[in-house]
Amino acid sequence: MFKEITTEAGLQPIPMKAPHVEIRDFDNDGLPDIYTSVVKFNSGNVYPLIYKNMGLTDGIPRFSQNALLMNDFPDKTDKSYAGNKAPFFEKLVREKKIIYSAAGPSGDYDNDGRLDIFLPSWWPELPSMLLHNETGNSNWLQVSIKARGKVNSMGIGAVIRLYVAGKAGQRNMMLMSQEISVGFGYASGQPAIAHFGLGKNTIVDIEVVLPHGNGTLLRKNVKTNQRLVIIQ
Numbered sequence: 001m002f003k004e005i006t007t008e009a010g011l012q013p014i015p016m017k018a019p020h021v022e023i024r025d026f027d028n029d030g031l032p033d034i035y036t037s038v039v040k041f042n043s044g045n046v047y048p049l050i051y052k053n054m055g056l057t058d059g060i061p062r063f064s065q066n067a068l069l070m071n072d073f074p075d076k077t078d079k080s081y082a083g084n085k086a087p088f089f090e091k092l093v094r095e096k097k098i099i100y101s102a103a104g105p106s107g108d109y110d111n112d113g114r115l116d117i118f119l120p121s122w123w124p125e126l127p128s129m130l131l132h133n134e135t136g137n138s139n140w141l142q143v144s145i146k147a148r149g150k151v152n153s154m155g156i157g158a159v160i161r162l163y164v165a166g167k168a169g170q171r172n173m174m175l176m177s178q179e180i181s182v183g184f185g186y187a188s189g190q191p192a193i194a195h196f197g198l199g200k201n202t203i204v205d206i207e208v209v210l211p212h213g214n215g216t217l218l219r220k221n222v223k224t225n226q227r228l229v230i231i232q
Contacts, residue, residue: 142196147210160194161176
């Protein structure tokens with residue numbers, strides 16, 4: 001049984017296409033945010049549409065989205081072009097109000113511990129955009145797997161679980177969990193790296209559950225703010 005909580009969670013509707021969606025921690029505070037491949041412009045600055053996770057209230061996650069307050073989404077004048085799609089989107093691109101990209105993969109291209117965003121352009125008039133993440137300096141950890149034998153070399157499908165230091169395997173002490181994957185969102189590929197925002201945590205235990213019942217790997221008292229390769 002499911003309950004519809006979209007409005008209660010603060011997820012405002014987007015009155016245009018947003019093909020690409022990811023659930024990732026873009027500010028490394030330990031709470032996964034929701035990112036869509038929509039970009040708004042304000043005073044020459046670019047704002048990707050990210051619903052920031054504000055934490056739980058009465059058991060329901062709450063999200064905030066400041067980009068929705070900037071400029072306007074397509075108005076009546078814009079929509080009058082919508083019957084002919086090419087002029088409609090040409091107008092949005094020309095005026096730099098708002099654009100969307102079908103794909104919009106995230107990844108830490110400069111290895112500074114913050115997830116950046118790449119938005120390939122649909123239109124020849126507008127270049128593709130690489131958005132460098134310049135949020136604060138909360139702690140983070142990136143984990144990749146180098147496997148062998150019956151496990152694929154990149155460890156795709158492995159589940160990475162982080163625990164409070166010294167509490168590995170205790171489910172009530174698990175901080176977060178993530179599966180190694182390379183394709184999520186729309187028509188996109190990402191590095192086979194699990195990215196964790198850890199807020200104020202500086203040391204964690206790591207449990208790796210390998211795919212297809214190939215065992216478990218354990219690393220204790222791991223320092224944060226590093227890209228860790230776990231070798232099977």
